[in-house]
Amino acid sequence: MHEGGFPCRSGNGANEALSRKLKEFEPMAKIKKVECIRTRKGGVWTIVKVTTDQDGLYGIGSVSDMYNPEAVVQIVEQLLAPILIGKDPANIEDLWNTMSLSGYWRNGALLQTAIGGIDMALWDIKGKEAGLPVYMLLGGACRSAVPCYGHAGGNDIAELREDVHRFVEEGYTVVRCQLGGYGGGGFLKGPQAKLPDNAWTTDSVFDEHVYLNAIPRMFEQLRLTFGPEVQFTHDVHEHVSPIVAIQLAKRLEPYGLFYLEDALPPEQLGWYRQMRQQAATPQAVGELFSNPREWTELVSERLIDFIRVRVSKAGGISACRKIAALCEAFGVRTAWQEGGENDPVNQAAAVHLDMAIWNFGIQEINHFRPEEREAFPGAIERRGGYLYVNDRPGLGIDLDEAKAALLLGDDWSSKSYHQPYKLDRKADGTLVRP
Secondary structure (H helix, E strand, O other): OOOOOOOOOOOHHHHHHHHHHHHOOOOOOOEEEEEEEEEOHHHOEEEEEEEEOOOOOEEEEEOOOOOOHHHHHHHHHHHHHHHHOOOOOOOHHHHHHHHHHHOOOOOOHHHHHHHHHHHHHHHHHHHHHHOOEHHHHOOOOOOOOEEEEEEEEEOOHHHHHHHHHHHHHHOOOEEEEEEOOOOOOOEEOHHHHOOOOOOOOOOOEEOHHHHHHHHHHHHHHHHHHHOOOOEEEEEOOOOOOHHHHHHHHHHOHHHOOOEEEOOOOHHHHHHHHHHHHHOOOOEEEOOOOOOHHHHHHHHHOOOOOEEOOOOOOOOHHHHHHHHHHHHHHOOOEEOOOOOOOOOHHHHHHHHHHHHHOOOEOOEEOOOOOHHHHHHOOOOOEEEOOEEEOOOOOEOOOOOOHHHHHHHHOOOOOOOOOOOOOOOEEOOOOOEEOO
8 A cells, every 4th residue: 555545556455445535535626606806006907716616716817908808808707607617627628628619709819818817727726726836737847947037128228228237237137128118219209200291190200210220229339338148139019111120130130139029010920931031130929929820830930939929818828838839849939928017827827837848938027016916925926037936736826806906996997998009100190010
């Protein structure tokens, strides 16, 4: 007999003993309730909570979408929740596919977000039932901690240098560098903008050729200051035309970037073939991806170096571990996306994946205020340039619903919520793709 009382030999007596032991186990949990909880100031975060019929057994996931939050809530509560009630939360793969096919039209960003958050919650439950952190269920640790990169910015090169220095002093070895916001370095205002008489905007306007000259100059100055030891990234955020993106990638080669992010929009992915042929600057892409057809060829043809989907937007832990496996076969690394509007639960799911994936590359960082961390006990810890999971069962993070409600503020209303993405324009009024 093993120490736990299970038989170690085969035979009728052994089978009977095993059968008696199994009868002592509690019955399998069933999903009892699926609900969405809005939090953060203005309600920009949405957390899904999947509760079982076992006392105290539940899981949480991220279904946050800053621009269409109520649409995701309706998908969760009207379409998916009734399907899940009464089901065994352990059957994650079957439930994932059931949810994906339940609306007939599939792989859209909002449905994938709803599925992704519920998927996280199911893995959270599975980990709690097993008494293990999720990364252990995914195969165990491939590393002791998760390297992450910081976001440095400044309105000019002097401010940017100072911010990069701050991150280096904190222990980061990879730093993203931006001149102001996305497209920074390419904006013109006043007489420089040369607006038409009937201009559609009086704000700053974007000029891709100004940007094309500014960004290589920026990295030239940074290399002179910091030398080759610090690794840099830059986010184009799809602001330029395909040919200018290729020119930028080629002009950045001397500065040895860790990667260039989202140089091309999802509508122009075919240009990555020309990009690969003409420039050796590593490419990272995927922030806007939700459909497998968007990344499959980029990976299988080795046209990119890092996949940067957001875990919730791609369908959760189940989907992203498959993406990582595909990437490993073709030498592509992961760099899961974290936006400033993202929540601590999505970050926790990403870091558990990072711990268990051999072809991990880097993890984008996110920062939360002290009161936000208090509402999410067990949130991922950052020390220096590394992120650390705790070894609590499941995702290791919880939601204090009372404190989460306080984050909303007194003036929050779901009906009045309206936060569209802010768009940039060129001098003639043409919109720039974000």
